[in-house]
Amino acid sequence: MSDLDQLTQSLARNLKRWRGERGFTLDALAARSGVSRGMIIQIEQARTNPSVGTTVKLADALGVSIATLLDHEQGPQVRLVPEEQAVRMWSTDAGSHTMLLVGTEKRGPLELWSWRLMPGEGSASDPHPTGTVELLHVTAGVLTLVVDGEPHPVPAGTSGVFEGNVPHAYRNDGTEVVELIMAVSIPPVE
Missing domain, CATH: 1.10.260.40 (lambda repressor-like DNA-binding domains)
Structure with a gap:
């Protein structure tokens, strides 16, 4: 398969x-x-x-x-996800991509992502449920984080946090590859 x-x-x-x-x-x-x-x-x-x-x-x-x-299988308390089992969720022919590295349902869903954006590329996101928080750390290049229509330059070495209940996007407006790690915390359904 x-x-x-x-x-x-x-x-x-x-x-x-x-x-x-x-x-x-x-x-x-x-x-x-x-x-x-x-x-x-x-x-x-x-x-x-x-x-x-x-x-x-x-x-x-x-x-x-x-x-x-x-997730194709539930694991014990410790669950390790080898690189080859990380899920590529989005990609372009130019080489941009996102990888869902790992996630959990404990105390509300929590996800850890790895992103790579090639120059001139980006990805937009619809608003998430109220209470959703995204944390990110740029490891290479300069990310343009757009939250509710307002762009924010985030250079390598910089971390950020924002509420994801508004439209938001991740863009590479520069000439170098952008790489970042992102965590998304989603409130549990009540």
């Missing part, structure tokens, strides 16, 4: 499981997430591999991390 097939199967199984645990009907999850009922059915039947944006919307609506939706 290819990595993409495994990812599609894991997402299908975990989406059904978490939707069931939350007691959400297909219509309820569609309304909470903004993802169509038909798309949710296709994902749960492993007939499609959704975009990162769709996956984020579903995870946010369920109150779980993306790592939880994509």
Whole structure:
């Protein structure tokens, strides 16, 4: 089974499981997430591999991390994720990409990401649920962090934190590769 097939199967199984645990009907999850009922059915039947944006919307609506939706096996208290098992969520032909390194559901979903943005590229994010906090540390280049329409230059060696409940984006407006580590804390669904 290819990595993409495994990812599609894991997402299908975990989406059904978490939707069931939350007691959400297909219509309820569609309304909470903004993802169509038909798309949710296709994902749960492993007939499609959704975009990162769709996956984020579903995870946010369920109150779980993306790592939880994509996790193909549950581990013991200590869970190590080898580099080859990190999940590439987004990439471009020029070489930009994001990697979901690890995540947990303890005290609300928490995710750790590795980002690489090539010059002139970027990625936008829809608002997350109220209470979501993102922390980042730029290790190379100068990131342009755009939060609620306002750009903030973040040079290598600089860390930042912001509330992710507004539109936000990560851009490389420079000429050097931008690399950063980011953690996302999502409040649990009540």
